[in-house]
Structures are given as structure tokens and as C-alpha cells.
Amino acid sequence: MNAVVLLSGGLDSATVAALANEQGHEVYALSFDYGQTHAVELDAARRIAASLKVSEHRIVKIDLSQFGGSALTDRNIAVPETPTQGIPITYVPARNTVFLSLGLAWAEVLDVQDIFIGVNAVDYSGYPDCRPEFIKAFEQMANLATRSAVEGRKLTIHAPLIEWSKADILKKGTDLGVDYSQTISCYQPDSAGRACARCDSCRLRAAGFAAACLPDVTRYQPGRKP
């Protein structure tokens, strides 16, 4: 059975793609060139798509930087290098809503009823659109939005990692053969795709490898270690 998998190039979505594969889905991977300042993650998405032998990998251009409002889409807003309170400035307004909507559009054209997204519990605390109630509400909306819905085919939004820790994700993915050295989680990698070791995302990732007792295969910038 075919499934659309949102593939960012980070470790979560790479794991989700491998999970979808394990569950017997043919993977249609969808990535977004959304004006992210860290566009090398698209190279990572291409490498992951190739290594997982997905049926198709599509990169859709949608420039969210024209709206701004996030350190990930506006070069004038610095990525924080120490933990912050509340919703982080790296939150991109309505990003998962926009990405899932475009996933829904492709799923409808492909006549696919399963969409996978790699949101997880660690992001949960900070990003509103990574919470289980958001995913559930999106699924309900999607089941009223499309031709499939009118014709009675049920669409499911799968967020299998939503309650997992980073360590659990890394352990499962490693079992499934995901090569995490191919993935990029850093919010401000250099042009060679090497991680800063300082942003939220780098810290969460490094702590995940440590908690999973796995070697941290991340490529860091020279002289940087988490």
C-alpha cells in the first residue's frame, strides 16, 4: 500500500520513512524547499530517499520566508544557542499545517490514504503543531476536505514517533538500518552540512545518541562538540 511520507532530512522523518517501509508501505517522499536558511537539509532528504529506495521523491517549493516570523526562515533572527522558555523562535508559523496540506494534495492525486509525519514528543513541549491533538484535528479536517473523503475512503495521519524519546527513535531506526550520518538536524549547519553543536536541535540529538548508548555519527563543524 502506498503512503506519502513527509521527509525533512532530519533524523525523525528518516526514521518514519523506514517505519512506513517496515509496515509494508511503498513510500512517496515529500520534501519542502520552504526558504529555510538551512537548505542543506534538502541534500540530506535526497540521500535518505535514495538509501531507502522510495518509489518517488518530490521536492515542492513554497517560500514561507516571505511571511517570516521564525529564525528558520529569516536570516535576521538568530538561532538561540541556549535553551529558551515557551515556544522557541525556531517555530515556523503554521509550518506543519502547510506541509500536511500539501501532503494531502499529493495523497489525493495519488489516491493514497496514509500520510506519515515525524513529529515527536520532544518537540511537543515547544511547537504547537507537534501535539497529538493537532494531528488528530488535522486528520478530522482532512477527512472532510477531499474527493476520497466524500467517497468514503478514510485518510489516516500517522505520527508514530509522537510519544517516543529521541533515544527510542534512534534505537528503532538503527535496528531498521537508517544511516543517521546522512541526516541533518542542525538549525544552522555550515554549507558542507556540518552541525553547529549548539542549537536546540543539536543538543536534543546529541543527548538522544547518548541516552541510546549509540555513537553520535553527526558531522560537526571543526572544533565543535556538543
Add this chain to the structure above:
Amino acid sequence: MNAVVLLSGGLDSATVAALANEQGHEVYALSFDYGQTHAVELDAARRIAASLKVSEHRIVKIDLSQFGGSALTDRNIAVPETPTQGIPITYVPARNTVFLSLGLAWAEVLDVQDIFIGVNAVDYSGYPDCRPEFIKAFEQMANLATRSAVEGRKLTIHAPLIEWSKADILKKGTDLGVDYSQTISCYQPDSAGRACARCDSCRLRAAGFAAACLPDVTRYQPGRKP
């Protein structure tokens, strides 16, 4: 109070923009260059935005034609010139979901809690994403998706025309001073923006002017009349 209004260049969204204005909103108009074969509607959107003196008019590029699946985004699929059964081939997969999502992204950056969309009862019969239950479900999802939602500010999706006939829309808009000669409803206008008089959208529009006892100010292609 500021509001984001989705502005297509057609008669419904022009009326909605005028209604939002009448209700005291400053209008932030959002249009989409989505790979529609009838891109002259963007010129219409620009004219309408100018005549309504909106606070800002933004045109976002998002190429839905790469997904295909609709006569409005795929030049190889003909626009029907006679009424059809079921969901018309002019339905664009997940279009309103994608457009509302991008409206939500902009609304969040602007800190705006009101989004207007010109879906209406006539489309209702054919397009799944023009139904009241879809709009309601989108609103529920949006109220879980954003920073505003987490902070307790309620977002409203306004679809004021949803139960109106085309005649009611045209009468109200005329009262509000909307110049419908500026709008384009046709699914296959010529390069000068003149209507075909044959597609579903032209037929509904012409019938609306007739039912409202208003002169049909549509510019038709030479030799064409509905």
C-alpha cells in the same frame, strides 16, 4: 481589526473582501499563483485589491500543477462545457486546505485572528472543500495549530457567503460598490481575460446576474454569450 482575506480574482472573494471591509476590518489580501491555467485571474485580484484599497496584497507562489489531477492546473485536461455529475474535474485536490493553511501562516505572523474565504453554497454541491463542515473542521484544527492558539487567542474562519446564492452575492456586492467587471470567474478565459461563456463557472455567474436582475458586466470573448 485586521483580517486576512483570500482573494482569487473571482466574484465571490471580491464580495467577501468588501464585506470584511464593511465589518470594519483592515484587509490583508492573499492570492495564489498556483499554476492555474487561467492566471489572468491574478490580474483581476490585483485590480480588486487596488479598488478596495486593501492594507496589503500578497501573491504567494505555490505550484499545485506539479501534483496535477485537475482541469484547472493541467492543460491536458479539458474544462467541461456541459454540466457534469459528481465532483467536477475542475476540483483542485486539497486546494482550499492548502490556501487556508497559507492564510493561517500569514495570519499568525500578522497576529490576525480572522481569516475570510469566499466559498459558497453553489460550489457546495460539487467541491468537498466548500462545505460548511469542512470550514468548521479547518477552524478547529487551526485553533490547535498556532502560537496564538496555545496562548488562548481564538481564530475564526469566516465564510460569510457559504449559504448565499450567486444572486444574493451579486446584490450585496453591488450595494457595497464592488465593480464586477473587474472580476474573472471563467475557468478558461483568453489572454485578455475575457470569459468563455461555456464553463460551469461562466454559467453560474451569468445565471446569478440574471436572477439578481443586474446587467451582466462580464467581458466575454468575441461572438460568445452565455
